[in-house]
Amino acid sequence: xxxxxxxxxxxFELVERVLERLNLNNQEPQKWVDQTEAMKLxxxxxxxxxxxxxNNGEIRYTQPRKRVILYDRxxxxxxLEKHSKNTF
Numbered sequence: 001x002x003x004x005x006x007x008x009x010x011x012f013e014l015v016e017r018v019l020e021r022l023n024l025n026n027q028e029p030q031k032w033v034d035q036t037e038a039m040k041l042x043x044x045x046x047x048x049x050x051x052x053x054x055n056n057g058e059i060r061y062t063q064p065r066k067r068v069i070l071y072d073r074x075x076x077x078x079x080l081e082k083h084s085k086n087t088f
């Protein structure tokens with residue numbers, strides 16, 4: 001096995017180049033997210049809570065196929081902002 005040592009600056013330059021090639025730096029978040037991502041954004045563990053938000057019209061969703069439900073990232077952010085509290 002061969003070991004390669006890099007200085008810190010060279011290491012971070014290499015990481016930046018790899019990210020540029022993968023286009024991860026410039027990638028915009030998707031507008032529609034699946035159930036797992038929606039629950040992660042809302043910091044909830046219960047699918048029932050997510051369904052309540054959907055049924056009450058608190059977050060937007062689309063159902064392109066029978067068992068596929070996608071949630072609008074912007075409406076999730078709006079929901080979180082609406083329920084945020086200002087500090088003193």
